[in-house]
Amino acid sequence: MAENKAIQEAEDIDYESLGGGSLTSNLLAGAFAGIMEHTVMYPIDAIKTRMQIINPSPSALYNGIAHAAGQISSTEGIRSLWRGIGSVVLGAGPAHAVYFATYEAVKHELGGNDHEHNPLATAAAGASATIASDALMNPFDVIKQRMQVHGSTYTSISDCAKTVFKNEGLSAFYVSYPTTLVMTVPFTAIQFSAYDSLSKVLNPQRGYDPLSHCVAGGLAGAGAAALTTPLDVIKTLLQTRGTSRDETIRNCKGLADAAKIIHEREGMKGFFRGLQPRVVTTMPSTAICWTAYEMAKFYFNKGNSGEVA
Known part of the structure; x- marks a missing residue:
């Protein structure tokens, strides 16, 4: 009887009154959400990377998600769709811990936790969060994409990291960072403000x-992913340039060079390569991420409140 009463009291906790939560709970919840988000949809993300490659080999031409999955599985084995996932697991936890902890702290400082709707504060908090987290995640993302491409010969995450560093130097892990920020800052601002707005409509209490x-x-993730796909294509070109047999791509220096190459070779349609798998990946990923984050934050904060015996 006492146990049921304690559970009922815990369920009656006002979720909104918990505010942004403690730093520890936000770090733990963010790490949990990040790992869940990236691992569940990883095979579709691998397909997206391959579809965004400019001038691929004839055996790596795909006509959609189903065709790509079937061709990759039959010619390379289904395990190839999971190549590089260890890099995501290693990077996503710490990066998302920083991501959500920064988001909650900045949102609180800007008054985003007030009861009034404040999408600008939420967007600013999201943008601040991605600047911090991407600095940590970018090298892991480079390793991931190098291992995802068709014909990748890296035997492990450490082999990939050592080879890239030896052949291209430390800058190879950050050449796409400015482009990543140009993409993820608006992506995160759109996603977080849309999530906050939709949450207030769907869950007014x-x-x-x-x-x-x-x-x-x-819904927030799908919209943000579709709008920022052109920048994601540019990012993929920069992060995988070292695997290309095309000299022009290998010597690409940054966002402007990459955009020029894509436009010259494929026109505007080239900037929307991989749109379908990007949206298909991002929509459930962000749904999983926010659900996992809100769940973890709720239970961490509930435990810290001392309400549960």
């Missing part, structure tokens, strides 16, 4: 509600 967190997260 702002209580812990997994369904509304999931729907709001998925």
Whole structure:
């Protein structure tokens, strides 16, 4: 009887009154959300990377997600769709811990946790979060994409990291960082403000509600992914340039060079390579991420409140 009463009291905690939560709970919740987000949809992300490669070999031409999955599985084995996932697991936890901790801190400082709707504060907090987290995640993302490309010969994450560093230097891990920020800052600002706005519509009481967190997260992520796909194509070119047999691509120096190459060779349609798998990956990924984050934050904060015996 006492146990049931304690559970009921925990369920009655006002979720909104918890505010941004403690730094520890935000770090742990963010790490949990990041790993969940990136691992569940990893094979589709691998397909997206391959579809965004400029001038691929004839055996790496794909006509959609289903065709790509079938061709890769039949010619390379289904395990190839998971190549490089260890890099994501290693990087996503710490990066998302920083991501959500920064988001909550900046949002609180800008008044985003007030009951009034404040999308600008939420967008600014999201942009600040991605600047911090991408600095940590970018090298892991480079390793991931190098291992995802067709014909990748790297035997492990460490082999890839050592080879890239030896042949191209430390700058290879950060050549795409400016482009990544140009993409992820608006992506995150759009996603976070859309999520916050949709949450207020779907869940006006702002209580812990997994369904509304999931729907709001998925819709926000899909919209942000579609709008920023051109920048994602540029980022992929920069991060995989060292694997290309094309001398022009190998010597590409940055965002402007990459955009010029894409436009000259494929026109505007080249900037939307991989749009379908990007949206298909991002929509459930962000739904999972926000649901996992809100769940973890709720239970961490609930435990810290001392309400549960």
